[in-house]
Amino acid sequence: xxxxxxxTRSMAAVVAATTxxxxxxxxxxxxxxAAFDRYVAKAAQxxxxxxxxxxxxxxxSLVFAKGYGVAELGKPAPATEHxxxxxxxxxxxxTTAALAMLVDEGKLRWDEKVIDILPDFRLYDPWVTxxxxxxxxxxxxxxxxxxxxxxxxxxxxYTPVEMMRRLRYVRPNSSFRSSWLYQNVVYGIGGLxxxxxxxxxxxxxxxxxIFAPLGMRESETLVKDIVGKxxxxxxxDLVRDTVRVVxxxxxxxxxxxxxxxxxxxxxxxxxxxxxxxGRVGTQRLIKPETFREIIAPQIRAPEDQYPxxxxxxxxxxxxxxxxxxxxxxxxxxxxxTGSIDGMVAIIGLLPEQNVGVYVLGNLDHxxxxxxxxxxxxxxxxxxxxxxWSADLRALFAKHGEAVAAARRATxxxxxxxxxxxxxxxxxxxxxxxxxxxxxxxxxxxxxxxDLGTLEHTQYDTFRSRPSAGERGATxxxxxxxxGAVSGVRTYGVTxxxxxxxxxxxx
Numbered sequence: 001x002x003x004x005x006x007x008t009r010s011m012a013a014v015v016a017a018t019t020x021x022x023x024x025x026x027x028x029x030x031x032x033x034a035a036f037d038r039y040v041a042k043a044a045q046x047x048x049x050x051x052x053x054x055x056x057x058x059x060x061s062l063v064f065a066k067g068y069g070v071a072e073l074g075k076p077a078p079a080t081e082h083x084x085x086x087x088x089x090x091x092x093x094x095t096t097a098a099l100a101m102l103v104d105e106g107k108l109r110w111d112e113k114v115i116d117i118l119p120d121f122r123l124y125d126p127w128v129t130x131x132x133x134x135x136x137x138x139x140x141x142x143x144x145x146x147x148x149x150x151x152x153x154x155x156x157x158y159t160p161v162e163m164m165r166r167l168r169y170v171r172p173n174s175s176f177r178s179s180w181l182y183q184n185v186v187y188g189i190g191g192l193x194x195x196x197x198x199x200x201x202x203x204x205x206x207x208x209x210i211f212a213p214l215g216m217r218e219s220e221t222l223v224k225d226i227v228g229k230x231x232x233x234x235x236x237d238l239v240r241d242t243v244r245v246v247x248x249x250x251x252x253x254x255x256x257x258x259x260x261x262x263x264x265x266x267x268x269x270x271x272x273x274x275x276x277x278g279r280v281g282t283q284r285l286i287k288p289e290t291f292r293e294i295i296a297p298q299i300r301a302p303e304d305q306y307p308x309x310x311x312x313x314x315x316x317x318x319x320x321x322x323x324x325x326x327x328x329x330x331x332x333x334x335x336x337t338g339s340i341d342g343m344v345a346i347i348g349l350l351p352e353q354n355v356g357v358y359v360l361g362n363l364d365h366x367x368x369x370x371x372x373x374x375x376x377x378x379x380x381x382x383x384x385x386x387x388w389s390a391d392l393r394a395l396f397a398k399h400g401e402a403v404a405a406a407r408r409a410t411x412x413x414x415x416x417x418x419x420x421x422x423x424x425x426x427x428x429x430x431x432x433x434x435x436x437x438x439x440x441x442x443x444x445x446x447x448x449x450d451l452g453t454l455e456h457t458q459y460d461t462f463r464s465r466p467s468a469g470e471r472g473a474t475x476x477x478x479x480x481x482x483g484a485v486s487g488v489r490t491y492g493v494t495x496x497x498x499x500x501x502x503x504x505x506x
């Protein structure tokens with residue numbers, strides 16, 4: 001097992017709390033930023049995060065901003081408050097802000113039917129096609145299951161228009177507006193709405209209407225625009241318990257759902273904009289009544305979305321327009337995470353205290369982000385003092401052991417001879433998977449993506465071993481009870497075996 005490079009101090013110093021921290025009540029102590037600095041450095045090492053950056057705002061001031069570790073393991077460049085990371089799904093709030101501006105201009109309504117804006121839009125259920133609104137798209141209540149397979153496999157990425165076309169073949173997981181199901185492709189359609197209504201591409205709108213007035217000069221709207229730029233973090237993941245560099249995952253196909261790269265320095269400006277209800281100085285970019293709509297809870301979200309909620313114990317956890325809304329010891333929290341291969345982000349705002357925290361890291365699903373958010377909240381008196389990093393690490397260790405135990409099955413073998421798994425498995429929305437057998441081993445291909453050799457794990461489940469550093473895929477075959485296979489499940493989709501001849505992509 002290799003060791004993570006020791007953390008070095010950032011070139012940027014902690015901003016002096018004595019001059020910049022907003023006044024606190026007599027019952028609260030001023031945050032001890034020197035102690036917090038040491039806490040973050042140790043926590044980042046404990047969680048094995050190669051590089052991390054954090055910013056804290058209070059009122060209209062940036063009171064803490066610093067980077068820890070390195071932008072890439074094995075290289076000397078430090079992670080600082082100006083290092084750009086993928087902010088993932090915290091991009092979604094920018095998309096809703098863009099739509100809010102169009103609402104203010106009278107060009108759009110939250111409850112306007114999507115089909116009236118995008119006439120080619122179709123879903124599996126014709127009634128839902130006619131009724132679904134912009135608000136429904138932004139609150140993940142379309143009833144659609146996860147469809148990330150349409151963009152997450154780099155060889156098979158479709159355009160936003162093509163993804164929208166394929167949604168008509170996707171069977172819903174639940175009835176319309178009855179439950180919350182996270183949906184990146186639907187948020188990608190939000191970007192198409194911005195373009196159709198405003199007359200400019202989503203990325204241009206975000207740059208000109210949000211980044212420019214907020215002074216966010218270290219932010220890029222598209223992943224392709226960050227390539228080759230200076231001071232950009234490299235993604236990492238745990239591969240067989242070793243932290244390794246992994247390929248950058250482009251999210252440009254669903255840009256409005258999560259393609260922005262930014263620094264905590266720039267995102268501190270975004271936090272102050274949100275805490276000031278859509279204003280920059282004396283300039284209001286979003287009307288008060290429209291801003292209130294953005295952060296108003298719309299639908300209950302499942303608390304198992306974030307294991308950290310087991311410790312935070314909110315009384316409610318809901319979704320607004322691009323924001324989770326919860327309570328924390330009686331105080332309102334607006335928050336959201338961002339996760340894309342090898343990169344993590346979190347934004348947490350305490351609007352009543354006028355406090356915000358933003359964390360970026362370059363290790364896949366490093367949940368230290370939640371610990372640091374709550375740690376900052378507690379420094380401002382939101383909750384009782386506790387060691388969030390240690391407590392959350394213990395919680396995730398327990399969860400990991402439970403998951404491993406549930407999945408562990410030894411001494412199993414495929415229920416059928418390997419040649420019975422060979423064939424073409426197709427889905428109208430997602431295309432076809434071709435499984436072949438050669439030299440005693442199964443191999444799979446999904447459209448243009450070579451998934452590689454399939455290694456048996458347990459029962460009728462196999463794990464692919466692709467080349468070029470890509471993540472493997474888990475394929476679970478479904479026996480039909482008559483000595484053959486009826487389908488294969490992977491990427492959350494069940495592909496049905498074609499009865500005769502190769503399948504034809506839609």
